[in-house]
Amino acid sequence: MTLRFFAIPACDPVAAEAELNQLLAASRVLTIDRHFVACGESSFWAVCVRIASGPGPLPEALKADQGSARRVDYREVLSEADFAVFAKLRELRKSIAEADGIPPYAVFTNEHLAIMVRGKLKTLDALGRIEGVGPGRVDRYGARFLALLEQALAPA
Template identity: 45%
Template sequence: MKLQFFAIPAIAPDQAQTEFNRFVASHRVARVEKELITDGAASFWSVCVTWIDGEAGAAPMSPPLRRGKEIDYRETLPPAEFAVFDRLRQLRKQIAEVEGLKVYNIFTNEQLAAIVQQRVTTAAALGRLDGVGEGRVTRYGESVLAVMREVVSTLAVPPVAAAAP
């Protein structure tokens, strides 16, 4: 995976926003992290895009298949990671049925993919994921972490992402 960084001004963002949109439309995006940096008229959005490059010797990868705004993780994740992701989805479905909740109230697909991609095996690491607060870690974390601890040794070490200029 590779990283691309963008600074999008809060005032008059058009040019930077167009560049950002062009980039994400033409790359296989795995994750987008953003933060508003407040500095009066110089405020801007700091955006980090994690994107997937084709594997060495392989043909370039096509963009992920989308149904609406959803990412098809079968296309985005390597097969071994997708198998773990699918196992976590099944666990999430079981928890949701028992608790009478929607599955996304447990963890979103994006959060499950991040758990797999980042090889999360501790409550602290789980709590650092975007949108995962202490309540989710306390209520659902141990069952998810148990799966991850069981399978993490079977997953290849994720490649170190190179920072883009």
């Protein structure tokens, strides 16, 4: 793996942009990190590109970064009753994502939904303790998901 760093001036980016684009087109890019550094007329984008070395397969540790991690079939992992609740949570997630114009995983991931079901969560605090669920998600979506969980898990 190789790291390449670029400083792309905000006022005159053409030369640095061309160099970066040439590298991106010719390389197997693993990740790109960028940050804007505000310094008036000297402002620039700081860009770090992580490139795979050689033509071989990706290192196992990086496969998750590329979205190629093994997918979990929650129908096999959850009980039939829990999977039914999981499916309802996915429907809610899909409708929220479509309304907000974002991908469903930006609301909650499948793993987050499975944890909600398995843990039979009832509070916003419990929801916020799930790894990867920050205060923004809890505030924006938590009440709707907990209401559905409460309804779905209520005894018949």
